[in-house]
Amino acid sequence: MYTGYNLDDRVFLAVDCIIFGFDDEDLKVLLIKRDFEPERGKWSLMGGFLKSNETLDNAADRILHRLTGMHDIYQEQLYSFSDLDRDPVARTISTSYYAIINIEKHNQELTQQYNAQWFSLSEIPDLIFDHNEMVKKAIRRLRRRTSITPIGFELLPEKFTMRQLQKLYEAILDKKLDKRNFINKINSMDILIKLNEKDMTSSTKGSFLYQFDQEKYDKKKGDNFYLKL
Template structure:
């Protein structure tokens, strides 16, 4: 290490992850009741510290796996929270991430271990430090992002119906959409594979199930296509 480096102050580097989920009730946030100091007993985002042998993305994956037992969730960097006094108990710099999780893949046992609980997006309890600000930022990013990237599918089961997909977008954007126009737009991109099966849980008639064709999407992207809802 060069001398110039050794004169610098090192910092504790953490990450916090805003985990979104979606179910019949709408858009949800996964929070943990802290079983450790500081702020033990309060609601907070899941987080962790960066370790020597990993980069920040790996740390985020690790922390996410630790909580949920799942790997390869959609994960996106938000921004660095670095105010000197943001943590009541010492100087910690935190990189915020948000993740999208299919709630039907969840392992409830695993979640209980960390006292984790889903909260409706408009019923979020008071959070420690600047976590509420992080959540607001993540939500804003999700709202922007979901219009131009096919990330909504990360929140739905692998097989889903068009009405379900529409409800998801309505929950994220907080607005109502016209079902004819929504169908037209989403199907016109020709990225959804219609299956034979129907999902009968939502109605007597039942709605056809679809699958997102990721390979086709990747191919089209290479050709200059852009996703839009």
């Protein structure tokens, strides 16, 4: 019966993080090159073990902070992986999280310490264990989530152009979008502030900068507004 807390049944519980970033062109994932066992020298997700005094969310926070130096990163629990032989060293279940960060804000010294590197989705190498599967699942989830919640703003600088935003969505969804339809749809959500400022680096004419309006967004969040791009 459902009794018996049998000490032999205890397992290691790992947390692995799929970290997404965006560099104005591609959606990317941050991977580390392991200089420790097992699988030294191979690429993998950043991860760690759950400590007995923290929740899974805490562990993900800690792991993300350790690699990026950042706090309050957008993250979401993805799925728990439990194949018997997924970790050759010991029976380990891994709960994966995906996170979304601004590619320019992380601490480069830290990421260098971990030999971390950004990879475009199309160029992700063979990863250890079942990490490739985790990444695949994270991408699927991110794509779906993007259509429901305006999630992507975490990936952009504070001020950004419509063009950047569109490129971001194109990168996430992996398809071209129509400029006019896109701008209309975004505007209809009414969660951006158009600034009286232009970004002059991208063109001679310059393009208006926008800012995400956290307050408006928080108010609307309840009525879960779809996006459908």
